[in-house]
Amino acid sequence: MAQTKKELSFWQIWNMSFGFLGIQFGFALQGGFMSRIFQTLGAEKDAIPFLWIAAPLTGLLVQPIVGYLSDHTWHPKFGRRKPFFFFGAVFSTIALFLAPYSSALWMAAGALWILDASINISMEPFRALVADKLPDSQRSYGFVVQTLIIGIGTWIASNLPWFMTQLGVPNTAAAGIVPDSVKYAFGIGALVLFSSILYTILKTEEYPPENMEEFQAEKNQGFFKGLSEIVRNISTMPAVMKQLGLVQFFSWFAFFTMWSFATPAITEHIFGATDTTSIAYNDAADSVGNYLGTYGLVSMIYALVLAFFTSKYKINRKLLHMLSLLAGGLGFILIYFIQEAWMLHICFSLVGIAWASILSMPYAMLSSSVDPRKMGVFMGIFNMFIVIPQIVAALGGVNFLYKLLFGEAVINTMLLAGTLLILASLSNLLITDRQATHD
Incomplete structure (x- = not known):
């Protein structure tokens, strides 16, 4: 008999998602400042994607395996997802603290590798936890609350180097x-990452497996049997997932x-700064972090509005996601055309609308379309559609496409980003399953 999941209050959902604050500190610092670290260590602009x-x-x-393992983990005290939160937090904290102390490009790239892998050990179980704990009627609400916390983390973390500079660092x-401003920011991020995930671990209880005998039988199948199940789930994934x-x-x-x-493009195109040892470049790089923080702030506000709305009304997830991505695409394209730096706040506000939707609506649609007993592994498999485009981009996709379509200037990367988000928006038209698209 299926478990009856009770509806949770805002603060209960907040507590079980609070660890995402730290996860997003890690992602925002690596997304906003790892390219700055790479440039400081001598990387050429065209080589930056490869370092990622x-x-x-x-x-x-890692992610499908972590998802599968978390589906098949249970301890009466430590739960199902929480052990993965903890070990991911430990390694992420270490990597985040050490990254800005790299003295060579290979060290920085290695730190980024460990950081990203470790964050993902924690992140995908967090996605699965929402589906584990909430009834279907609260799924959109739960993922939107996660997005609210992510927005807070993005805004604060993106502004940390600038804030350290204002304090005299x-x-x-x-x-x-x-x-040192970047080193201090990463150190603070490491502390927030670990403490926020620990807060969720201490404040959240998990449901046990519905059928313990069946769970134990599946758990004891062995690791290689698990790998074959992951492959089978990939080959039989629901149409909505594709x-x-x-x-x-x-x-x-x-x-x-x-x-x-963003850092090399905007520091060069808007601020005219390219010398990584100069005050002009480092102040401009701080400003880019500040503007990137805008998309986190707006995603937080947008998520707050959505959290209020989805707690009371049903929504069309597909239409909302489609319009949000279109707004983000226009925001990226506008970066190419603006004349004044302050206008970047407008551009990244539009990007923030897309970001809030990306972090909530696809997961809400997916969670209504898969077997709840396999939520972890499907969330991990779904993450393949996040990492595969990054691999394609890093292996030369970005450099090839922006130069082919728009020309050699590095600011043209923002035109490429905008075009891609518009294509993402239009791709929503392919999703026709009403159970997935409507709350």
């Missing part, structure tokens, strides 16, 4: 040395382009 390659490659392998350093996969491909290709190129 290890992270998504690892995610392609040095924002420049000798050639090949990462400024359709969402195309939307995700274009969406995450666009955001990988932003994370890789």
